[in-house]
Amino acid sequence: MTKKKQQDLFTEQLNILTVADYIALINSNLEVLSDIKVEGEVSEFRVSQGKWVTFKLKSEDGEAIIDCFTVIFKLDQPVEDGMKIRVQGRPRIYPKYGKFSISVEDIELAGAGSLKRAFELTKKKLEAEGLFAPERKRQIPEYPKTIGLITSSGAAAYTDFVKVLENRFGGIKIYFYNARVQGKGAIGDVVEAFDWFDLNHKKENIELVVLTRGGGAMEDLQAFNSEEIARSVFSSNIPVVCGVGHERDETLVDFVADLRASTPSNAAELIIRDKREVLSEINGLAQNVEYLIKHEIEEKQAFLGHFSTRTSQFINEKTYEMKQVLITFSHRVKSLSGFLAQKSQQVDYLINNNIRAIENKLGNSIQIIAQQSSLLKSYSPKEVLKRGYSIVTNKNGKIIKNINDVVKDEEIETTLSDGKLISIIKNIQNS
Amino acid sequence: MSEEFNFKKALDELKKINEEFDSEEIDLDEALKKFKRGLELAKKCKERLKEVENEVVKIKEKFGEKSS
Numbered sequence: 037m038t039k040k041k042q043q044d045l046f047t048e049q050l051n052i053l054t055v056a057d058y059i060a061l062i063n064s065n066l067e068v069l070s071d072i073k074v075e076g077e078v079s080e081f082r083v084s085q086g087k088w089v090t091f092k093l094k095s096e097d098g099e100a101i102i103d104c105f106t107v108i109f110k111l112d113q114p115v116e117d118g119m120k121i122r123v124q125g126r127p128r129i130y131p132k133y134g135k136f137s138i139s140v141e142d143i144e145l146a147g148a149g150s151l152k153r154a155f156e157l158t159k160k161k162l163e164a165e166g167l168f169a170p171e172r173k174r175q176i177p178e179y180p181k182t183i184g185l186i187t188s189s190g191a192a193a194y195t196d197f198v199k200v201l202e203n204r205f206g207g208i209k210i211y212f213y214n215a216r217v218q219g220k221g222a223i224g225d226v227v228e229a230f231d232w233f234d235l236n237h238k239k240e241n242i243e244l245v246v247l248t249r250g251g252g253a254m255e256d257l258q259a260f261n262s263e264e265i266a267r268s269v270f271s272s273n274i275p276v277v278c279g280v281g282h283e284r285d286e287t288l289v290d291f292v293a294d295l296r297a298s299t300p301s302n303a304a305e306l307i308i309r310d311k312r313e314v315l316s317e318i319n320g321l322a323q324n325v326e327y328l329i330k331h332e333i334e335e336k337q338a339f340l341g342h343f344s345t346r347t348s349q350f351i352n353e354k355t356y357e358m359k360q361v362l363i364t365f366s367h368r369v370k371s372l373s374g375f376l377a378q379k380s381q382q383v384d385y386l387i388n389n390n391i392r393a394i395e396n397k398l399g400n401s402i403q404i405i406a407q408q409s410s411l412l413k414s415y416s417p418k419e420v421l422k423r424g425y426s427i428v429t430n431k432n433g434k435i436i437k438n439i440n441d442v443v444k445d446e447e448i449e450t451t452l453s454d455g456k457l458i459s460i461i462k463n464i465q466n467s
Numbered sequence: 468m469s470e471e472f473n474f475k476k477a478l479d480e481l482k483k484i485n486e487e488f489d490s491e492e493i494d495l496d497e498a499l500k501k502f503k504r505g506l507e508l509a510k511k512c513k514e515r516l517k518e519v520e521n522e523v524v525k526i527k528e529k530f531g532e533k534s535s
Contacts, residue, residue, distance in 0.1 A: 178475050179474045179475045181474075189525075202519070202520065202521045205521075206517075206518035206520055207515065208521045208522075209521070209524065210523045211526060212525050213526045213527070214527055229526075311516045314478075314516060315513065315516050318481065318512050318513060321481050321485045321505070322481070322505060322506060322509035324488070325488050325501075325502055325505045326502070326506075328488040329488065329502045332495065332498060
């Protein structure tokens, strides 16, 4: 064998690989593509056993397609069919089936449509769990002395918040946690910040925490639409004020926060009143109290003055009334004695009248009695006897009125006006 | 400014005194005491409002640093 032939054979043997080695060779050569992001539309999105995620990424025209594989915890945004996403991961051939796929490390939502859809999906999920419930919103303490602040030190939000706050009220201690508010590190930083406040708020007497950043495109505000930050806000041990974006920006943390501010400056305005306003209120209160007490004293003085006038007036009135009563009384007494004298005269007159009447009546009666008496006299039996009549009685003195009262030979007594005749009945004859 | 001074409590007490003066028939002796207390509270609150600066305590300087 020539030297050349030997060399050719060696080269040939080197180019022959087993299937497994070949796939391994390809896979190792594909490693360099791991940093590339591939953009496409999701289809056939599936989650199995609550853990394994598979989907296809296809080109807009549907002409090109790649299988993708990942695990659920690597998804920080909801993904569903039809969404436009960018995946970044290791491209590889799975040896057992000889299938090409991307083992996805990170997914980004691409385009406003996908972001909006993901926002709606997360919102719906968190709302159903009760993270936005108004009844769980806590009261923001008034006039806080110590507060927490989560934002990026380089952002306008930081400067705006601190400036507006200082302009409104002084003497506040701000615990500032510098956190990225945009891009990949934002979620982790903000979650970590909340963990720090949960751990340290008691020790440092921190009464509330402000999470803020300026406005931006929906993509820039994405961390504030993430489930992780929303849950951190929800589970914070101290009340949370969120001021993310501009007036019209709406993020999920706004719904979860205990108080929502429209901008970083507005967050400062909502947590404390302007000291000028408070000062004017304090002055008003102090002046009002002073006015009221002065008024009270004046009123009492006036009352006392009025009272003494009223008292002497009262005494004078009563004295006069008493005098009047006495005068009236003495008049009454006088007129009463006159009246009594008059009445006594009347009584005397009446008595005299009565006596006269009685005397007259008595006179008449005496006359009548005299007449009656002489009349009676004329009726006396003795007077009758004088006129020739007589009374016959038996021995027992019983007056004999008819012949049957006597018997023959009975002794009878005849009374005459001047004496009695004793006789014996000799004969009895009917008349 | 003493550590115990609580701005909100002081302001609330001042408001309460004001309400009592406004609504109740008050005993003058009691009122004078409350009036004195009210002025004291107003003075303390005003002193607190004179503070102009806020203090910023930075928890960490750079991103990714381990926070204390």
